[in-house]
Amino acid sequence: MDEDEVIVEEDAALKQFLPTGFGKQTKEADVARQLDKSKRSTNGPTFKSDDTHIKSTREADEDNKDDDDDDNDDDDESDDDDDFPVSHELMLKTHDRSITTITVDPSGSRFITGSTDCTIKFHDFASMTPNTLHAFKSVDPTATKQSANSETHPIHHVEFNPNSPSQVLVISATPQAKLFSRDGEEIREFVKGDMYLRDMHNTKGHISAITTGAWHPTNRDFFVTAGTDSTLRVWDVNMPLKQKDVIVHKSRAAGSAGRTRMTAVAWGSPIQGGRNLLIAAALDGSLVMWDGEGNYSRPAAEIREAHKADTWTGGLDISADGRTVVTRGGDDTIKIWDTRKFKRPVNIVEHPSTSDQYATTNIKFSSTSSSILTGSIDGNLHILNPGTLKPELVTPVTYGSPLVTVMWHDKLNQILTGSANAEMHVLYNPKISRKGAAMVMSKTPKRRHIDDDPNFTTDLSQGLSGDAITTGDALRSGASYASRHPTIGLTVSGRSRDPRRPHIPLTTPFAKSQPDEMHIKNNIPLSSMRDEDPREALLKYAEKAEKDPMFTNAWKQTQPKTLYADLSDDEEEGPEKKKRRQE
Secondary structure, eight states, X not given: OOTTOOOOOOOHHHHHHSOSXXXXXXOOOOHHHHHHHTBOOOSSOEEEXXXXXXXXXXXXXXXXTTSOHHXXXXXXXXXXXXXXXXXXXXEEOOOSSOEEEEEEOTTSSEXXXXXXXXXXXXXXXXXXXXXXXXXSEEEOTTOOOTTSOOOOOOEEEEEEXXXXXXXXXXXXXXXXXXXXXXXXXXXXXXXXXOTTOSOGGGOSSOSSOEEEEEEOSSOTTEEEEEETTSEEEEEETTOTTSOSEEXXXXXXXXXXXXXXXXXXXXXEOOTTOOOOEEEEEETTXXXXXXXXTSOOSSOSEEETTSSOTTSOOOEEEEOTTSSEEEEEOTTSEEEEEEGGGTTSOSEEEEOOOOTTTOTTOOEEEOTXXXXXXXXXXXXXXXXXXXXXXXXXXXXXXXXTSOEEEEEEETTTTEEEEEETTSOEEEEEOTTTOOSTHHHHHTSOOOOOOGGGSXXXXXXXXXXXXXXXXXXXXXXXXXXXXXXXXXXXXXXXXXXXXXXXXXXXXXXXXXXXXXXXXXXXXXXXXXXXXXXXXXXXXXXXXXXXXXXXXXXXXXXXXXXXOOOOOOOOHHHHHOHHHHHHHHO
């Protein structure tokens, strides 16, 4: 080595400071790291069908720190053998109260949630990133015009049309079902029946609140609704003024007067072909089955005591082959029924019910009917065997908060759950799931920019801060972000989302001080009448009306004169003198 050669030691801090290249730098997503962040960290134990305890993710992470590489390889192989997409999760919280219903379009790109906060939220997986998990639209289906008395009602059921995904059926706690587009625009509202008619066959629609609904499995134009007026009504989307068919369920319970409440309905079609099935559950404990294509005058089969009377059976579903029906009743039981021998349950298992508090608690078959999904009162997801009803997997989702609604989307191969604490969880496995939450977590997080904060925006043409710019909403008091965005916290009609908060009118400059009295007197006609005695104001025109009448001037000459009777002496003294004489 030459003595004149200079030796430069590597400086790590300087190397990190200097750029590695020139030009525009592209930031790529660290997919493995983001997926690792979304890996489930359960707070409770997970059980499988062999009744062996599987360690929670937190415990497994602690043990893996001491394991060698061979053990890690074995864990990876065990993950490959997992049949259920529950290894990772994506959590969204866009509602304020419990989520009652979830629906996903057949392609798996968009999903809608309904809640007891009286709104439905529209979400799109394609527009989400790991740090922007928001709904792109919120709609209050029962909102009316701002001038009318606005009422809000909880959402009972929302469902995409399986044969025409551009239509969404929305059922709220009202007698009228509504049809929305996939973009949140109201398409049609169906008629309400006459509540004063006793015979339900003669009414054009429901006369009381609707509990749930379902689309026809093969016909894009038909759907059915179940109401608390003891009827099922089949509707045609092109005929909103009257139902296509009405099915009246006559209850045989003592003291019911032949009426009950329909709590659940399902419309299924066998994959192999055959007749459709229409099955409904009622509050009197009965389970009724009709031919899905009609005639609806008489049921094909009926089980009077399928569940305990006066308990809410909110969960009902039909298997893909049309041979099996599963029900979850308010009597803390789950039952399997065979449609070919629709008399006794094939199997029964005890399962605590939450339908007394959350009436829309459901139970669902998987797309292939190989599993049954339902939630529990302690927030666990139960995946049951459809033959024995034994749990194949029990895993906590919202520990300590009831799991209300569940569904397993076949194309995404992901499980979506809605809980009583307003949280929605999308369970997935990046190795077997496609798109959906897996696509969201593989995206680059959106970079926060200073321009995203409206408090720091500047109008370059004026050279002023965005807070100082006077716009059409300048009449609203305050310069906060909410004052410059008046639609935040309001429904589409302009009403407050909180039904307990009254609508606050605009505060104008004229309402802050008393207007000038002379200005009102000189510019507002008849304003002085506010301070006059109405009797004196009329009597000052009496003489003028007698001399120059306006309305009776045509027969002024022939107008008869009023003749008054002459009073006698006794009558002039009045009734007091008559009393003295009688005494």
